[in-house]
Amino acid sequence: MLDKSVESIVDRAIEGESPCRDEMLMLMGIDVESAEAAYVRWGAEVLGRRASGGVGQIYAQIGLDATPCPENCAFCSLAARNNSSKGRAEVPDDEITHYAGVFDEAGVHLISLMATAAYNFEHFLRIVATVRGAIANDMPLMANIGDITFNQAQQLKAAGIQAIYHAHRLGEGTITGIAPERRLATIASAQKAGLALMTAVEPIYQGIPLEDIADRMLEVISQKPYCSGVGVLTAVPGTTMANETPYTRRQAAYFASIMRLAAGTSIPFGTGCGNVVWTDAGANPRGRDLSTDPDFLRRDVRRLRKELARDGWDVPARPLSAWFK
Numbered sequence: 001m002l003d004k005s006v007e008s009i010v011d012r013a014i015e016g017e018s019p020c021r022d023e024m025l026m027l028m029g030i031d032v033e034s035a036e037a038a039y040v041r042w043g044a045e046v047l048g049r050r051a052s053g054g055v056g057q058i059y060a061q062i063g064l065d066a067t068p069c070p071e072n073c074a075f076c077s078l079a080a081r082n083n084s085s086k087g088r089a090e091v092p093d094d095e096i097t098h099y100a101g102v103f104d105e106a107g108v109h110l111i112s113l114m115a116t117a118a119y120n121f122e123h124f125l126r127i128v129a130t131v132r133g134a135i136a137n138d139m140p141l142m143a144n145i146g147d148i149t150f151n152q153a154q155q156l157k158a159a160g161i162q163a164i165y166h167a168h169r170l171g172e173g174t175i176t177g178i179a180p181e182r183r184l185a186t187i188a189s190a191q192k193a194g195l196a197l198m199t200a201v202e203p204i205y206q207g208i209p210l211e212d213i214a215d216r217m218l219e220v221i222s223q224k225p226y227c228s229g230v231g232v233l234t235a236v237p238g239t240t241m242a243n244e245t246p247y248t249r250r251q252a253a254y255f256a257s258i259m260r261l262a263a264g265t266s267i268p269f270g271t272g273c274g275n276v277v278w279t280d281a282g283a284n285p286r287g288r289d290l291s292t293d294p295d296f297l298r299r300d301v302r303r304l305r306k307e308l309a310r311d312g313w314d315v316p317a318r319p320l321s322a323w324f325k
C-alpha cells in the first residue's frame with residue numbers, strides 16, 4: 001500500500017498542481033528503493049513525456065580546451081588549482097570543425113561548444129562562425145563558456161549560437177571563484193539576447209542540505225530553461241573535492257524526478273524523464289580520455305539513438321528547430 005501523501009503529491013502534479021517546497025523536501029527524504037519513490041519516478045516520466053511530446057534528444061558536446069581555468073571550481077579537473085599542466089591546451093580549430101561535421105551528419109539534435117573561462121572570446125566567435133559554416137542550418141549550436149555580458153551574448157547570437165549552457169552552481173562563490181550574481185547576470189543576459197537556456201542543479205553530493213537543493217530546483221524552474229536536470233558531482237581524483245561522496249546515479253535520478261514533478265510540463269527536455277542523452281569529443285573537465293575516432297563517434301550516436309528508441313522515445317532524424325525560435 002502506497003503512502004497516501006506521496007500518492008496525492010504525484011497525482012496532483014500530473015493534474016498540473018506542482019508540489020510545494022515542503023512537499024519536495026518530504027519526497028527527498030524517501031528511500032530511493034521504496035514503492036513510493038518508484039511512483040514518483042513514474043509520475044515524472046508521465047510529465048516528461050507530455051512536456052516533450054514523447055521526443056528524445058541526442059546532444060553532442062565538443063570540449064575546445066583544457067587550459068588551466070582561473071575560475072577555480074573545486075570539482076573541475078581544469079581549474080588552475082587542480083590542473084598541473086602548464087599553459088594553453090586548445091583543440092586545433094580544424095579538429096573542432098571536423099567533430100562538429102561528424103556529429104551533424106550523424107544526426108544529433110544539438111552541438112555544444114564548451115570552453116574554459118580562459119578561452120579567448122574572439123577566438124570562440126571565430127570557431128562558431130567556422131563551425132556554423134560547416135554544418136547544416138538546422139543544427140542548433142550551444143555555447144558553454146565563461147560568464148558573458150549582454151553585448152557578448154548578442155555577438156554569440158549573431159555568430160550563429162542558439163542556446164547557452166550556464167548554471168548557478170550549488171556552493172557558487174564558495175567552491176568556485178565566481179560570485180553567484182555574475183552567474184545569474186550571464187543567464188539573464190543570454191536570455192535577453194534571445195538565447196535558449198540549458199541549465200542544471202549541480203553539483204549535488206552528500207553533505208549539501210536538501211533545502212539548498214530544493215531551493216536551487218525552484219530557482220532553475222523559474223528561469224524557464226528548455227532543458228535542465230540534476231548534475232551529480234564527479235569526484236575527480238586530484239581535485240579539491242576528490243574526497244566528497246557523490247550521490248549514486250539512481251539517487252540523482254530520483255532527485256531529478258522530484259524536480260520534474262515541481263516543473264510540471266514547463267521544461268521540455270531532461271529533468272527526470274530520461275529523454276536526453278549525450279555524446280562528446282575533445283577536451284573534458286572530468287579527466288576522461290575521449291575518443292577522437294570519427295567512426296566511434298558515429299557508432300556512439302547510433303547506439304544512443306537505439307537506446308532512446310528502446311525506451312519508447314520518438315527520436316527525430318534532424319533537430320527540432322522549433323525549440324530555438
Ligand code: SF4
Nearest residue numbers: 069071072073076079
Ligand atoms: S567548471 Fe568551468 S569555470 Fe569552473 S574551473 Fe572548470 S572550466 Fe573553469
